[in-house]
Amino acid sequence: MSTKILVVDDEEDIVSLIQQLFRHKIQEGAYQFRFASGGRQALEMLQTEADFDVLLVDINMPDMDGLTLLGYLPNLLPNGRAVMVSAYGDMNNVRAAMNRGAFDFVFKPINMGDLELTIQKTALHVSQLRQSVHLQQIAELKTRLFDNITHEFRTPLTLILSPVERLMSEQDESQRTYRDLLSIERNARHLLRLINQLLDLAKLETGHLEVYAKPGNLREFFEQLVQAFIPLADQQGILLTYHTDVMGTWLFDAEKVGQIMYNLIANAIKFTARANHQEGYIVVQLEADAGIRLTVSDSGVGIPASNLPYIFDRFYQVDPSTKRLQSGTGIGLSLVKELAELMGGNVSVQSTIGTATTPSGSLFSVTLPMECLSADEEPVDDTLALWDWFPASPIKQEDSPLDDTVAADAPLVVVVEDNDELRSFLSHELAHQYRVMTAATGDLGWQLIQAELPDIVISDVMMPGLDGYELTHYIKTTPATDHIAVILLTAKAASDSRLAGLRQGADDYLTKPFQFEELSLRLRNLITRQQRLRTLYQQQLVKHELPQPLETVQTGWLKTLYTALETHLDDSSLNVERLAGIMMMSSKTLLRKVHSLTQLSTNELIRQYRLRKAADLLRAGHSVSETAYMVGFETPSYFGQCFKEVYQVTPKEFASSVTV
Numbered sequence: 001m002s003t004k005i006l007v008v009d010d011e012e013d014i015v016s017l018i019q020q021l022f023r024h025k026i027q028e029g030a031y032q033f034r035f036a037s038g039g040r041q042a043l044e045m046l047q048t049e050a051d052f053d054v055l056l057v058d059i060n061m062p063d064m065d066g067l068t069l070l071g072y073l074p075n076l077l078p079n080g081r082a083v084m085v086s087a088y089g090d091m092n093n094v095r096a097a098m099n100r101g102a103f104d105f106v107f108k109p110i111n112m113g114d115l116e117l118t119i120q121k122t123a124l125h126v127s128q129l130r131q132s133v134h135l136q137q138i139a140e141l142k143t144r145l146f147d148n149i150t151h152e153f154r155t156p157l158t159l160i161l162s163p164v165e166r167l168m169s170e171q172d173e174s175q176r177t178y179r180d181l182l183s184i185e186r187n188a189r190h191l192l193r194l195i196n197q198l199l200d201l202a203k204l205e206t207g208h209l210e211v212y213a214k215p216g217n218l219r220e221f222f223e224q225l226v227q228a229f230i231p232l233a234d235q236q237g238i239l240l241t242y243h244t245d246v247m248g249t250w251l252f253d254a255e256k257v258g259q260i261m262y263n264l265i266a267n268a269i270k271f272t273a274r275a276n277h278q279e280g281y282i283v284v285q286l287e288a289d290a291g292i293r294l295t296v297s298d299s300g301v302g303i304p305a306s307n308l309p310y311i312f313d314r315f316y317q318v319d320p321s322t323k324r325l326q327s328g329t330g331i332g333l334s335l336v337k338e339l340a341e342l343m344g345g346n347v348s349v350q351s352t353i354g355t356a357t358t359p360s361g362s363l364f365s366v367t368l369p370m371e372c373l374s375a376d377e378e379p380v381d382d383t384l385a386l387w388d389w390f391p392a393s394p395i396k397q398e399d400s401p402l403d404d405t406v407a408a409d410a411p412l413v414v415v416v417e418d419n420d421e422l423r424s425f426l427s428h429e430l431a432h433q434y435r436v437m438t439a440a441t442g443d444l445g446w447q448l449i450q451a452e453l454p455d456i457v458i459s460d461v462m463m464p465g466l467d468g469y470e471l472t473h474y475i476k477t478t479p480a481t482d483h484i485a486v487i488l489l490t491a492k493a494a495s496d497s498r499l500a501g502l503r504q505g506a507d508d509y510l511t512k513p514f515q516f517e518e519l520s521l522r523l524r525n526l527i528t529r530q531q532r533l534r535t536l537y538q539q540q541l542v543k544h545e546l547p548q549p550l551e552t553v554q555t556g557w558l559k560t561l562y563t564a565l566e567t568h569l570d571d572s573s574l575n576v577e578r579l580a581g582i583m584m585m586s587s588k589t590l591l592r593k594v595h596s597l598t599q600l601s602t603n604e605l606i607r608q609y610r611l612r613k614a615a616d617l618l619r620a621g622h623s624v625s626e627t628a629y630m631v632g633f634e635t636p637s638y639f640g641q642c643f644k645e646v647y648q649v650t651p652k653e654f655a656s657s658v659t660v
């Protein structure tokens with residue numbers, strides 16, 4: 001980058017002096033000099049060429065002096081800087097120039113070494129200045145973009161919410177449609193709230209967020225907000241109470257005060273809900289205290305002392321892992337702090353992590369300077385934009401019972417998903433075609449899968465405790481469950497997480513948001529594939545003209561099972577219990593596994609396997625009674641009877657038909 005310098009001086013020899021002194025720099029292209037012989041000429045040049053970095057300006061010039069020229073610079077060259085040149089000791093003028101915004105000065109006779117350093121220093125300052133102006137412009141552009149995008153999101157969301165609310169008011173609350181509408185409403189509001197928070201954050205960053213205080217009934221405003229959280233708190237087993245002695249009409253910015261309250265209470269609920277198995281409590285208190293003081297205390301998990309200094313930082317989360325129990329973005333508390341400070345207030349926190357004998361919990365306290373206008377109370381103003389950030393009522397936790405309209409032998413699907421709403425949605429939708437069971441965590445899911453041996457598992461990837469990858473790994477490496485198909489659901493679209501899932505043996509993968517149709521199709525494909533395999537395995541056992549089961553099943557659990565049967569082929573005492581022992585599982589698990597792979601019971605499988613072997617032995621020329629003993633029948637007559645049931649011919653007839 002070349003530094004462009006305008007030298008303004010009426011001394012004629014300055015041009016050659018500078019060109020001589022800086023000839024190397026000029027040759028390298030580091031410096032470009034232009035010359036003006038007075039203030040007026042400089043002004044003309046600046047009007048046509050606005051890209052000078054540094055001006056070297058003589059103070060005493062006949063037509064327009066340097067101080068006058070300096071007065072024009074903020075407009076003509078806002079991002080350039082002037083270095084003044086004057087007679088030695090001309091302190092009055094130098095001081096005047098510095099007060100008018102000159103960056104530095106040098107005295108005549110010019111010390112060329114000093115001049116060079118001064119130019120370097122000024123050029124560096126100018127480049128830093130430009131950089132920060134550039135960053136500022138980018139930040140403003142970002143805010144504008146944010147503003148526009150947010151607006152673009154808000155409008156359609158509002159257009160979703162308004163008709164949904166109307167439709168809800170027309171519906172019977174017990175209807176399925178009402179529940180669906182409630183879910184749309186909740187989620188649209190959630191999006192709207194996130195968008196508003198992002199917008200506020202961006203505005204705070206560029207100082208565009210302003211406080212609009214209006215008179216209102218503070219006590220009742222808080223009361224309404226706390227009330228709106230009660231259903232959610234109730235659902236989580238938390239006692240939420242509100243106390244205040246504040247009365248009268250106050251001047252406050254409802255949007256911002258509400259935002260602060262919302263975040264503190266929502267956090268308190270979030271971090272108290274699963275803190276322990278006892279009933280939790282949250283106390284919201286509003287007091288008058290040279291303004292107001294708002295406190296929210298909870299009996300939740302608490303925050304480790306080492307994390308406390310950071311919780312008000314943007315995007316900070318005490319537990320940022322994908323396995324954490326609570327969702328969130330790390331924006332909430334930074335907004336609380338910045339909004340409180342914007343209104344001239346502040347936030348503080350105390351928190352303890354409990355021990356076996358002491359309880360844990362957090363206390364957030366916000367003080368806000370605020371004016372009480374009168375002791376009279378106005379009715380609360382409906383126009384306060386409460387709507388945007390009021391929490392919607394929580395969904396009722398209703399995991400679908402097995403739908404009695406589907407057949408008892410319909411495929412069994414286990415849904416493992418920690419989001420209550422999504423789990424409930426999936427189980428309701430799937431229940432039209434499948435038997436469905438659900439689990440809210442990976443650990444519960446794994447217990448359920450082992451107990452029920454479903455046909456398919458649909459699992460979320462990010463879950464507290466056992467996550468989707470680990471669950472898949474367990475399913476695919478445990479003999480009793482390794483035949484179960486797994487579909488993973490994840491919010492991560494990145495291909496590496498896709499690979500991670502497939503590497504654990506997942507059969508399919510869907511990225512959220514997904515369409516239920518697609519999930520349904522993939523489920524159907526997997527189930528059809530399983531059914532085809534089942535038929536194939538069964539036919540290999542029944543049809544003597546097909547290759548032997550043991551020859552066709554190359555790997556996996558079925559091969560182990562067939563090998564065991566082969567080893568005990570002539571052992572007439574082999575029964576279900578012994579086979580289960582050999583396969584190291586309970587008879588019940590063995591039965592379910594055998595059934596889901598071949599649609600046969602364990603007993604049927606043992607018999608079919610033997611008869612299928614018998615067909616081969618007869619074909620190879622063994623006699624009927626020999627064959628009967630070789631495949632573990634105690635008497636040739638019982639063998640004959642079973643053989644005929646399957647192949648519709650006696651062993652003898654069979655032997656003569658295949659040996660001629």
Ligand code: ADP
Nearest residue numbers: 267268271302311317318328329330331332333
């Ligand atoms: P988040 O979206 O993660 O809730 P916040 O900025 O609201 O982000 O909070 C930052 C972090 O502070 C949270 O991730 C949590 O670890 C901690 N925190 C906030 N409020 C509480 C609380 N009431 N109890 C325990 N921890 C809390």
